[in-house]
Structure formats: structure tokens, C-alpha cells
Amino acid sequence: MKTQLAILVLLAAGTAMAQRNGGNGNRQQSSGADFVTRLDKDNDGKISSDEFDGPSEHFTQLDTNGDGYIGTDEAPQGRPPRQEGQQQGQQQGQQQGQQQGQQQGEKQGGDFVTRLDKDSDGKVSKDEFDGPAEIFSELDKNSDGYLSSDEAPSGPPPRQRR
Numbered sequence: 001m002k003t004q005l006a007i008l009v010l011l012a013a014g015t016a017m018a019q020r021n022g023g024n025g026n027r028q029q030s031s032g033a034d035f036v037t038r039l040d041k042d043n044d045g046k047i048s049s050d051e052f053d054g055p056s057e058h059f060t061q062l063d064t065n066g067d068g069y070i071g072t073d074e075a076p077q078g079r080p081p082r083q084e085g086q087q088q089g090q091q092q093g094q095q096q097g098q099q100q101g102q103q104q105g106e107k108q109g110g111d112f113v114t115r116l117d118k119d120s121d122g123k124v125s126k127d128e129f130d131g132p133a134e135i136f137s138e139l140d141k142n143s144d145g146y147l148s149s150d151e152a153p154s155g156p157p158p159r160q161r162r
Contacts, residue, residue, distance in 0.1 A: 032075030044070045112152035123148050 041048045046069040052059045062070045116124045123146040129136045141151050 006162050016063040032072040032077050035077070036070070047075070109114065113149045116147075 036045065036047055038050050039053060041051050042048075048069055049056065049059050052070065059070065062074050062076065064074050113124055114124065116128050116130060117126050119125075124137055125132070125146055129147065136147070139147050139151050139153060
């Protein structure tokens with residue numbers, strides 16, 4: 001009986017907390033007043049263009065009555081929308097990461113050839129290869145009897161079966 005009572009008390013407390021937070025867990029939606037309070041440096045209850053920390057075109061869009069200030073009734077509520085520049089920056093970052101990965105893979109291929117190429121001809125022959133013959137055959141994609149940097153494995157060598 002005590003256990004059931006304790007569970008009911010915990011459920012009631014959890015429900016009350018969720019309602020107080022607007023059903024968003026611990027994240028509360030930002031209000032227009034929160035926005036103004038955060039940016040209002042001279043504490044006059046409104047945001048001037050000097051106090052605004054975003055692009056000037058956003059200030060103009062938010063100042064709907066054209067008085068040169070953003071009041072609590074004009075201030076955005078909730079999380080700010082993702083800007084196009086942020087999306088472009090993320091895409092550029094992803095592209096750079098892919099390029100770096102490709103360059104790293106090419107470098108690793110070059111390291112493989114450099115490490116095993118005993119006669120310095122820029123490729124690895126069967127005689128120079130220090131692994132099993134069946135692995136050499138799998139790596140030699142064009143079946144020319146040599147491994148070039150584009151055929152070199154990337155990453156650690158596969159585990160040998162015992």
C-alpha cells in the first residue's frame with residue numbers, strides 16, 4: 001500500500017512539473033519579453049537597432065510598426081528559425097570533411113605503396129607484397145600484377161583467420 005501511494009505521489013509531482021514547463025520537459029519556450037530582456041542594454045523595455053545583435057534586415061522585419069524599436073509585442077517567440085547562411089555553412093563543412101576524408105584515403109594509399117614498394121617504381125608487385133597471395137589478388141582490381149595507390153587498402157588490415 002505504501003509503495004502504491006509513493007508511486008501516485010511521484011506521478012502527480014511529475015505531471016505538475018510537466019504542466020508548469022509547458023509539456024516540453026525542461027525546455028521552456030522563449031517569450032517576446034525574454035527576447036527584449038536579453039537584448040535591451042539600456043533597460044528601456046524595447047530594443048533599438050544599436051542593441052539588436054542580428055542582421056539589420058531582420059530588425060526591419062521585426063519592427064512591424066516602424067517606430068525604430070522592437071517591443072515585446074513585436075519580438076519573436078520560441079527558438080529563432082535556422083538561417084540560410086547557417087545551413088550553407090553546415091553543407092560546406094560536410095563537403096570539406098568529405099574532401100579531407102578522400103585526401104586522407106589517397107594519402108593512406110600512397111603510404112601503403114611507399115611502405116611496400118622496394119624498387120621505387122610507384123607500385124607494389126607480388127614479390128614486394130608482404131601479405132597472403134589471395135589478398136594480393138583481391139586488391140589487384142585491374143589484374144595487372146601490381147598494386148597502385150588507387151588499389152591500396154584503406155584502414156587497418158583485415159584480421160587473419162586462425
